[in-house]
Amino acid sequence: MAQPTPPTHPARPPAKRGAGGGRPPRDPSLVRRRLLDAATRRFAAAGFEGVNSNQIAREAGVGVGTFYNHFRDKHEVHQALVLDTLEGLQAAVAEAAAPPEAPLEDQVRALVQAVLGFAEGDPDRFRVAFGAEAAPHRAPRSVRAAGENATASRAQVGYSTRATERRLEQLRNSGALERAVDPAVAARAFVAMQNDVVCWWLDDRSRATRDGVIETLVRLHPAIAARR
Amino acid sequence: MAQPTPPTHPARPPAKRGAGGGRPPRDPSLVRRRLLDAATRRFAAAGFEGVNSNQIAREAGVGVGTFYNHFRDKHEVHQALVLDTLEGLQAAVAEAAAPPEAPLEDQVRALVQAVLGFAEGDPDRFRVAFGAEAAPHRAPRSVRAAGENATASRAQVGYSTRATERRLEQLRNSGALERAVDPAVAARAFVAMQNDVVCWWLDDRSRATRDGVIETLVRLHPAIAARR
Amino acid sequence: MAQPTPPTHPARPPAKRGAGGGRPPRDPSLVRRRLLDAATRRFAAAGFEGVNSNQIAREAGVGVGTFYNHFRDKHEVHQALVLDTLEGLQAAVAEAAAPPEAPLEDQVRALVQAVLGFAEGDPDRFRVAFGAEAAPHRAPRSVRAAGENATASRAQVGYSTRATERRLEQLRNSGALERAVDPAVAARAFVAMQNDVVCWWLDDRSRATRDGVIETLVRLHPAIAARR
Amino acid sequence: MAQPTPPTHPARPPAKRGAGGGRPPRDPSLVRRRLLDAATRRFAAAGFEGVNSNQIAREAGVGVGTFYNHFRDKHEVHQALVLDTLEGLQAAVAEAAAPPEAPLEDQVRALVQAVLGFAEGDPDRFRVAFGAEAAPHRAPRSVRAAGENATASRAQVGYSTRATERRLEQLRNSGALERAVDPAVAARAFVAMQNDVVCWWLDDRSRATRDGVIETLVRLHPAIAARR
């Protein structure tokens, strides 16, 4: 099961004041990693708007300028973070998936367990990518510009919304799901509840037992809750 | 004894700062309402962080200072907004409630319909109070101070979380709910999904039929989804 | 001995929100008194720049508008305050003056005692009128505009500078004062030291005994210190 | 597993805030000096409260942000200024000190001359550091918090208060000073008079001859004025 390693690079010492060209050469991809991790920590601790690029750079132990060498701006790190996390989650879910011939409930449980396991492995990442902060604001459709450029918003991170929706459609078409249930609505509902509940539980695990979280989510998954 | 020297004074500083100026007479209690409404519009359109006090004031048709006569800061309007909306929603829900002797499903449907109806009545308000923006960042519990002062955050809006939880506990105790379902988790899950789905649907009503939204939420309500 | 009564009008209750004409008629001169006292308290507590007209009005238990009915602005209250205090001090000093035929030292002591007594009677007033804050900034002469309008600045409150200077001139001319001493400089010096020491001592009376303050100032008065 | 919907992003907020822009290369350590000097000029000309950070920055020929790169706020520059000046004065005084075996009067004269010379060398600095504006308001002790953090306030500049006090104690103990004189009071008095007289004289040198100032201050120094 893809347990994301909680990466922790201690902020490098201030790096002697280079009056200009101070530049300890570094593995570029490592720097990017450090920046992403630093950003995760900062976003998790202070929220998207509560963080600025200088802080991220400092936490990553690099100069501000370096930050801008790797990302266009704060939004881009955030987006990269979300995408990154999304991929990790997808991998984790794929790896943990129960076989298609297994009972539906087991398949759902495997999914939920995979998500929860992933979240536990790096709560900050999960929170940042899928928590309420994930979409630093999304104007209502009526307001959004047409040529709007892309980003990862919680609204449609849909790390499973689409997939869930399709799966529900199949079930519905095969008569295994109540006809009154709209697959799109249900998929959206499940992803929202799962994200919210997981973040809420991670925030204070005494709120429920691990198993209580899993079993409750399983029972509320549309495929289970509205099966016929 | 001393004749005080005709005292001379330091070139009086620019003085005349704000001119106060011609101030359109206005119904005092109306101003707060105008500010609240303006804030709702702005928050809905640009998100909490995308809005500044001057914009709210301008949109309300009053001076900046007036904004600060009514609210300590941007957070306070937001909170007032949420509280305000919460009350309205609670009233709407209470009013629309089905009688206790009605079938459980009818009770749930009445609840969902009331919420949806309320949201349709003022989508901006609903979005601002219960959408992802509702809690302008909440640090993880581990970070939050212990004696944190109560704030109207989405996390605890619980306009029904608490009530839902208690209702589920009753059902569970009376054997009408699967034991595997944790009332706290389930309540949280339902509120999250309902808020999210309603906001998502309001954003683009072509995504599903009104009835599809209602019936899906009804089917996914823990009391229905996990009844025995 | 003119012991100024430390006047203390408890801030009137908020005065019900008059939407406009709420106006409990009041003895105009009383209102002015209340404003002056309130200003003294505020200036003493927060410094000239740390206070604003609204605070003074509130502390005085009147509306802001009323403040502006009595004073043009904050500077004017301050000035009125200083002048007021100055008059009080002059009266106190005059009343306590030793007879001209008394030994010089006794005359000086009487002066110092009068000043100290006055200051003790209402430390706030003394501090505001003669402390470092007394002259809310005085640009250097080279900078000051010629047609500068009048105010009471510490620099020349000279509640005694002028008088002291003249007295020292007399003494010098009569050979009772060292010729090296410049009466203008000495007068200025004495007033400065007396103001400063008194304020300093009032601020923490454990710094010296009352008598220590008096006797030291007496010994340092030019007429005593530089007599021949 | 889920194909993440090509994520669409909230119209990126205005972005481009400060343009950073072409920044004149500059000797880094010089900037602080320039700011300090600019602050001195501004404070001297308009008083602490009459100046704002933008003005200081502009006068120094740097951007506002640069000001805040060097000082936390206006108070910090002011304090740095005072401390800086204090050091300079102490050095000047130390250097000019007469030998301990010299007559007391010569020692005092050397001190006064050093102070006056220093003040003449940079009147603005002296005025700002030791003039009435030096302590931008000091609440009465009763109001101040107990563990107040040390601040360079005129009250305690004591660039010589402490030293003067100790010297006077010695003289008093050795019987060379009148017992009625309290060393703490006398020290405070002398520093106050010296600061005040020097600022006053600098402001308009026609008020007295240079020598008149020096000799008067010498005669009024407690060690001279109250010697036995």
Add this chain to the structure above:
DNA sequence: AATGAATGAGGGTTCATTCAT
């Protein structure tokens, strides 16, 4: 590529002052 001092637009907030009541 890396650095970090410099930049300045912009946001939050204060407060002197006015004026309809």
Add this chain to the structure above:
DNA sequence: TATGAATGAACCCTCATTCAT
């Protein structure tokens, strides 16, 4: 005359971004 809500210029400060080194 008294009132206090309303006003907006101005202030302090942050922070995204640039660029000389």
